[in-house]
Amino acid sequence: MGARRARDWRPITLATALIATFVILLGIGMRKPEEARPAPVATATPQDWMRKLAPGERPPQFVLFSFDGAGSHDQWQRLLDLAGRSNARFTAFLSGVYLLADDQRKQYTAPGRAAGQSSISFGGSPDEVRTRIADLNTAVQRGIEIGTHYNGHYCSPRWTTQQWQSELRQFFQFVDQAGVQGLKIDSTAVKGGRLPCLEGKFDAVFDAMKSRGLTYDSSQVSDGVLWPAKEKDIWEFALPMVRMPAVNNKKVTMVDYQIWEALNRSKDDKSKRDEFARATLELYRAAYDATLRGNRAPLLIGNHFLDWAGGGFGVAAEQFMGEVCGKPETVCTTFSDVIRWLELQDPAVLEQLRSLPAAQT
Numbered sequence: 432m433g434a435r436r437a438r439d440w441r442p443i444t445l446a447t448a449l450i451a452t453f454v455i456l457l458g459i460g461m462r463k464p465e466e467a468r469p470a471p472v473a474t475a476t477p478q479d480w481m482r483k484l485a486p487g488e489r490p491p492q493f494v495l496f497s498f499d500g501a502g503s504h505d506q507w508q509r510l511l512d513l514a515g516r517s518n519a520r521f522t523a524f525l526s527g528v529y530l531l532a533d534d535q536r537k538q539y540t541a542p543g544r545a546a547g548q549s550s551i552s553f554g555g556s557p558d559e560v561r562t563r564i565a566d567l568n569t570a571v572q573r574g575i576e577i578g579t580h581y582n583g584h585y586c587s588p589r590w591t592t593q594q595w596q597s598e599l600r601q602f603f604q605f606v607d608q609a610g611v612q613g614l615k616i617d618s619t620a621v622k623g624g625r626l627p628c629l630e631g632k633f634d635a636v637f638d639a640m641k642s643r644g645l646t647y648d649s650s651q652v653s654d655g656v657l658w659p660a661k662e663k664d665i666w667e668f669a670l671p672m673v674r675m676p677a678v679n680n681k682k683v684t685m686v687d688y689q690i691w692e693a694l695n696r697s698k699d700d701k702s703k704r705d706e707f708a709r710a711t712l713e714l715y716r717a718a719y720d721a722t723l724r725g726n727r728a729p730l731l732i733g734n735h736f737l738d739w740a741g742g743g744f745g746v747a748a749e750q751f752m753g754e755v756c757g758k759p760e761t762v763c764t765t766f767s768d769v770i771r772w773l774e775l776q777d778p779a780v781l782e783q784l785r786s787l788p789a790a791q792t
């Protein structure tokens with residue numbers, strides 16, 4: 432049985448234009464699962480940066496790579512290899528329905544929908560779910576953080592706190608249930624999430640998150656790169672909007688599908704792969720330089736486990752991970768670790784960092 436590429440969200444407005452693409456992507460996805468390769472040995476990183484800053488000391492330059500969906504076996508293999516080689520850690524925001532085989536779809540009921548519906552595909556065959564569980568276990572063993580991308584990837588949900596609670600309860604139920612099949616994610620270690628399409632009523636979302644003991648969100652957008660701040664007791668790691676040279680310096684949110692929209696209105700043109708990878712890499716490098724020289728706020732790179740536009744955005748994120756994570760004073764790590772670091776700091780120091788102008792490109 433071939434491994435179907437786990438699909439994720441694409442802009443609804445372009446759905447019709449992209450039907451053909453879906454068919455092509457499915458075709459491409461029907462390849463045999465690769466043999467599990469031996470894991471590269473990651474050098475243990477002494478976390479000497481996990482401490483309170485000395486007076487006047489500059490913070491490390493944190494880079495937070497995050498990947499939404501987290502269903503594709505190919506992409507897990509590439510990223511785990513790369514992170515091992517680059518001594519990088521990152522966060523994967525998992526879509527809970529990827530833990531349900533297609534014939535278990537009725538176990539999920541999105542708020543306001545019938546059981547078994549989702550705006551993305553379910554987990555595929557039982558074999559595909561088993562492969563995904565193995566990938567997730569390897570990731571967790573290597574210090575990769577798993578967060579939630581919720582379940583059915585509904586954009587613009589006008590859900591209430593109770594409805595978000597239902598969505599989260601089901602996410603954790605799928606994680607716990609997959610434990611029977613060998614998934615080794617401790618659900619109490621899942622501490623944060625990213626909303627599908629970055630959309631939802633934050634008041635309701637945050638109340639639901641708090642009631643589940645979650646501590647961070649990364650779904651809001653900030654003008655430039657800013658230090659995280661707490662909102663309703665939830666740390667908000669906003670995705671930065673910065674000027675992108677390849678689109679006449681228009682401001683673009685640093686997530687793959689927004690960059691794609693800015694570059695060619697999300698047309699899935701595979702011939703653009705290298706051009707888009709270059710433009711995205713240029714954006715990442717400029718944002719990193721501005722932040723390193725500027726306010727030193729954690730830099731967020733938001734991507735999906737998808738091969739949009741021939742995979743150009745994945746190429747850029749992977750190349751950037753390879754080049755940036757070994758740089759001096761630079762730490763590629765997880766949201767939870769940055770929260771631990773933030774909580775070690777003197778509140779006055781954090782206040783001062785937050786008062787610095789946002790890093791801009």
Ligand SMILES: [Zn+2]
Nearest residue numbers: 440499627628
């Ligand atoms: Zn998504």
